[in-house]
Amino acid sequence: MPKLKIALIDDDSERVEFVKKTLIEHQFDVVACLMTDQLNAFYLQQIHADVILLDMDHPHRDIIESCVSQFDLPTVLFTKNGHKETIKSAIEAGLTAYIVDGIQPAKLDNILEIAIEQYKKHKKLLNDLHETKSKLADRKDIEKAKVLLMNLHQLNEEQSFQLLRKNAMSHRMTIGEMSRRLLDAQLLLSQSQFKE
Template identity: 25%
Template sequence: MRVLVIAESSERADIVRRGLLLAGHETANVAAPDGPLPSAMEQARPDAIVLETHSPKIDLLDRIIDAMGEKPLPLVIFSEDPSEQTISQAVRAGAAAYVVDGLNAARVPAIFQVALARFELMTDLRSELSVAQQKLTERKFVERAKGLLMKARNLSEDEAYHTLRRMAMERNRRMGDVAKSVLEMADLLN
């Protein structure tokens, strides 16, 4: 795994690199927190990011998120700042691990592994949430379209459902998409 290390000092970056090497990971690049992060990301093409800083400021976290672009990456933060506000900001920014005063090369492999597992779990949960939200939205469209068909064609609820289902099968489309089309057509006609 290729890891971009963003560190305030070269000594602490070396500790991170030794720890990543112990874990069998490659340090793709070392960047300074105040440097051009988008170009560092483009050059390194990392699979994960480790940030070593005295205290991760919100603007730095925002710059890291912006540099990631559309592809979120696991983010591990080693910091000396134990404040609740800073930790909360780091977690909201996507940190999979936030370690206070724990930068030790021997500890990096386990911390990094936990962060990767947590990132994967959060990615799976976000995906499941997105699917559930899409299904709920489609269900709302189907219910509204059924109501419209029941009223316009004087159908029972079951007949309206089967009409939508048949339309979806004939058009080889999802039922939610067909229901949305029915609603859009009704809006055009009104």
């Protein structure tokens, strides 16, 4: 199994080198080692890691959010801070795992594997939710477009659906996309008539 590529981000300049050295000794591949005050969007985009490992005495929500949004990777925070509000804020910021303990390389493999699986599960749930919302939006738009066609051309429901489907296929788009185009065109026409 290939070694996990870790981007280590720390808020303690003395500790960061020690943690990096310890991780490397335990066969982890540390592809980046940054201080929290060195984070910038350009550099973050250059990092190719499997997981982000934050080691922070004082977790700040803005730093966590920055890491989560820039990397879009499993992000694990190690800290001594066990305050409930801090934990809640960090999880709301998108953290994958919050560990109230120092980094123990012997346990790290399991922690990171669990975090990666949690992250994958969370991403799948978000994708499923997005897909469901898109399907619901398509259904609503298709129904509106069918009613529009029925009113404009005195078609029944089946005929209007078939007309939508035929046009969607000929334009190589989904029925939902075709419905939105039709509704947008109708809105544009009704607005131009209103202005006249």
